[in-house]
Amino acid sequence: xxxxxxxxxxxxxxxxxxxxxxxxxxxxxxxxxxxxxxxxxxxxxxxxxxxxxxxxxxxxxxxxxxxxxxxxxxxxxxxxxxxxxxxxxxxxxxxxxxxxxxxxxxxxxxxxxxxxxxxxxxxxxxxxxxxxxxxxxxxxxxxxxxxxxxxxxxxxxxxxxxxxxxxxxxxxxxxxxxxxxxxxxxxxxxxxxxxxxxxxxxxxxxxxxxxxxxxxxxxxxxxxxxxxxxxxxxxxxxxxxxxxxxxxxxxxxxxxxxxxxxxxxxxxxxxxxxxxxxxxxxxxxxxxxxxxxxxxxxxxxxxxxxx
DNA sequence: ATACCGACCTGTCAGC
DNA sequence: TGCTGACAGGTCGGTA
Numbered sequence: 001x002x003x004x005x006x007x008x009x010x011x012x013x014x015x016x017x018x019x020x021x022x023x024x025x026x027x028x029x030x031x032x033x034x035x036x037x038x039x040x041x042x043x044x045x046x047x048x049x050x051x052x053x054x055x056x057x058x059x060x061x062x063x064x065x066x067x068x069x070x071x072x073x074x075x076x077x078x079x080x081x082x083x084x085x086x087x088x089x090x091x092x093x094x095x096x097x098x099x100x101x102x103x104x105x106x107x108x109x110x111x112x113x114x115x116x117x118x119x120x121x122x123x124x125x126x127x128x129x130x131x132x133x134x135x136x137x138x139x140x141x142x143x144x145x146x147x148x149x150x151x152x153x154x155x156x157x158x159x160x161x162x163x164x165x166x167x168x169x170x171x172x173x174x175x176x177x178x179x180x181x182x183x184x185x186x187x188x189x190x191x192x193x194x195x196x197x198x199x200x201x202x203x204x205x206x207x208x209x210x211x212x213x214x215x216x217x218x219x220x221x222x223x224x225x226x227x228x229x230x231x232x233x234x235x236x237x238x239x240x241x242x243x244x245x246x247x248x249x250x251x252x253x254x255x256x257x258x259x260x261x262x263x264x265x266x267x268x269x270x271x272x273x274x275x276x277x278x279x280x281x282x283x284x285x286x287x288x289x290x291x292x293x294x295x296x297x298x299x300x301x302x303x304x305x306x307x
Numbered sequence: 308a309t310a311c312c313g314a315c316c317t318g319t320c321a322g323c
Numbered sequence: 324t325g326c327t328g329a330c331a332g333g334t335c336g337g338t339a
Contacts (some may be wrong), residue, residue: 003332033316059333119333120317133315154316156333190310199334206332253331256319276330296312298330 002117004173004204004266005247006258008056010123013261014063014148015054017125022143027138033150034080036114036160045111045161046140057168058203060116061123066107111275112166113295118156124149170203173240183239185225190226192236193221194295205240208253210276210299213239215274220306221299222292246271274300 001012026043028035035042049065056062075263115123126147132139138150138159150159153180160247184201185192195201196210205213216239219232228236247253252266256277269276273283278291282302291300 006332116333118316119331152316153318154331154333156316158334188309194310197333208332253332258332295310297333 001253001256002059002121003206003209004056004059004244005209006252006260006266007059007061007117007204008248008261009252010117011054011056011061014061014123016145017261018051018144018148019053020051021146023065023140023148024143025141027139027141031137031155034137034150034157034159035041035157035238036158042113042159042161045163046113049111056170056204057166058199059206060114060168062164062166063113063115065111065113080148090187093263110163112162114158114160114162114166115150116158118152118154118158120151120154120257121150121157122257122259124151124259124263159173168203170199170201173202173204174244176202176237178237182230185228185233188225189295190225191222192219192225193297193299195225196240197295197297204241204244207297207299208255208272209240209243209247211275212243212273215301215306216243218306220303221301223292274302275299 021044026046028039028043048068050068051063052066053064055064081123107290115121117123125142126149128141128145128147130147133151134150135153135155136149136151137157139157140148142148150157171184176184185195188195190198193210193214196205197207198215213219213236217232217235219228219236247266247268250267250271251260251264252258253272254265255269255270274289277289278300279288281287282289282305285302285304287302287304289300290303291298293299
């Protein structure tokens, strides 16, 4: 479901709600597909850890954790419980953030919870009395009493934990410079649409934003990447950044079931110029938008505006 | 080394 | 009403 703008929106929303929380206990469902790491390892890593940051890498959500109380000498269980509410402890969070940044003395206590939402995954904060939805695969009880739940009907999403820095592969499309961008696609015979979806090149661009970026750049999705001129690659480079930035500003695209960490829908779907508009008139030239399948994915384009 | 394609899942919707 | 097939924001592994 979610591409970079949706994952970014969710990560920002979660960061606002759960940084500083301690994960008191973890429930994991019986379905095995969503778990990339062993359930016991996930539970052991999450439980009694404090959430110090939530961020996005490509389409992954990375939840940075430190062992609750680990920034100090080991505490007894009783004392640790007293430490579990970070609110009201001024100056506590900045200390932990600094520790998470690279204090080797606490390396062993740092970990990351990695969440990939697949097509239909959601990561949301709920009140504990809220009904547990069908397809809920993980529930984290937080020190504030609220629950962080992972719900995913199609089970394409994945949960894992990492002890060392998570390596997402690929380059962030919002950060890449033109020279690097040109180098990424030079010499590739694959259709540019397929190359844009390859997460080992750019990480975070999915089907919607690939189509929307190619439209804005005036490039047909079937064009071989290697056939693009420097001018075209430059337009594509700008188009991707613009499309992603605009989508983030509007909270992402809600097609059928995407909602952010608050359960709110995004609005970028109202700005789509080709995605999901097969047969409708191009907003620039009125030509009917075409839909073709490239590498198994629906691809939408204007036959007149895109060369 | 690359690139395509089915498989992995459930839900929804159009058509009959 | 209900059946069938196509399709959905993603990724992986096998095969060519």
